[in-house]
Amino acid sequence: xxxxxxxxxxxxPADTMSFALAGPVGKLECESKAASADVARDGVAVICHPxxxxxxxxxxxxxxxxxRALRESGLDTVIFNFRGVGxxxxxxxxxxxxxxxxxxxxxxxRRVRPGAALWLAGFSFGSYVTLRNAAKLGADALxxxxxxxxxxxxxxxxxELPSCQWLVxxxxxxxIVEPQxxxxxxxxxxxxxxxxxxxxxxxxxxxxxxxxxxRGVIKNAVKDWLPGLRKA
Numbered sequence: 519x520x521x522x523x524x525x526x527x528x529x530x531p532a533d534t535m536s537f538a539l540a541g542p543v544g545k546l547e548c549e550s551k552a553a554s555a556d557v558a559r560d561g562v563a564v565i566c567h568p569x570x571x572x573x574x575x576x577x578x579x580x581x582x583x584x585x586r587a588l589r590e591s592g593l594d595t596v597i598f599n600f601r602g603v604g605x606x607x608x609x610x611x612x613x614x615x616x617x618x619x620x621x622x623x624x625x626x627x628r629r630v631r632p633g634a635a636l637w638l639a640g641f642s643f644g645s646y647v648t649l650r651n652a653a654k655l656g657a658d659a660l661x662x663x664x665x666x667x668x669x670x671x672x673x674x675x676x677x678e679l680p681s682c683q684w685l686v687x688x689x690x691x692x693x694i695v696e697p698q699x700x701x702x703x704x705x706x707x708x709x710x711x712x713x714x715x716x717x718x719x720x721x722x723x724x725x726x727x728x729x730x731x732x733r734g735v736i737k738n739a740v741k742d743w744l745p746g747l748r749k750a
Contacts, residue, residue, distance in 0.1 A: 523537055524538070525537060530627075531552065539623060541608070541619050542622060545607050547598060550594065550596045551596075553590075553592050558747065560745045560748045561745040562595070562596065562635070562636060563594070563637035564623055564637070564639070566620060566643075567581050567603070567644050570601075570602055570616075574642070574643060575599055575603050578641065580641045580664075590733075591736075594631070598623050600616045600619050613650065620648065621651065621655065635658040635745040636655065636658050637657065637658060638651070638652055638655070638660050639660070639663070642664050645666070649665065649680070650677045650678075652684075659740065661684075661685045663686075665686060667700045668695075680711065684713035684714065685740060687718065687739075688717055690719050690721060691722050694723040695723060701717070716739060
């Protein structure tokens with residue numbers, strides 16, 4: 519990894535900052551952004567990217583739109599590259615190692631923003647990683663975009679379901695994740711753990727020409743879940 523990235527700061531940066539965080543198998547490339555002071559809430563959202571082996575990175579367009587929607591809602595945000603992606607060290611580990619990467623980022627967030635609400639969000643493979651860790655990490659809210667609940671090799675049947683507020687957004691024309699399989703999976707979940715599901719018509723896996731609609735869907739769905747305003 520290049521030495522150009524500074525080490526993770528001891529406080530959450532007030533301005534956008536890229537930094538290297540010590541992860542389980544090497545450095546993790548991260549970027550933090552702070553919500554505007556006039557809307558800032560007492561919470562931080564960590565957002566995970568799609569499948570590393572298929573070109574997924576923290577700069578994926580869906581990831582950056584999810585980040586924007588949550589930051590505009592008042593949450594500070596962190597995006598990062600899983601091991602083996604960009605300037606993050608290590609090798610792809612089929613979700614297990616990536617879960618450890620997420621845990622390292624969350625540990626940093628809890629250090630620099632103690633007491634803040636923790637939100638997790640993910641797109642595709644990133645939604646699998648965040649879902650399988652939401653309960654263990656004590657997430658206060660979860661946002662799952664196009665979760666690969668069937669046919670992609672990720673086992674959702676053994677996942678410990680979160681008890682927090684949970685949003686699932688799925689495109690009806692997703693060509694990678696079978697939409698009906700996701701709807702059936704959501705319907706099969708216990709009522710106490712069932713997420714709020716939003717189906718977006720004529721929408722592909724990567725939300726082509728629908729990214730601004732996705733932003734609006736997220737902001738509208740989570741507005742009543744947001745933590746209180748952050749004290750100055």
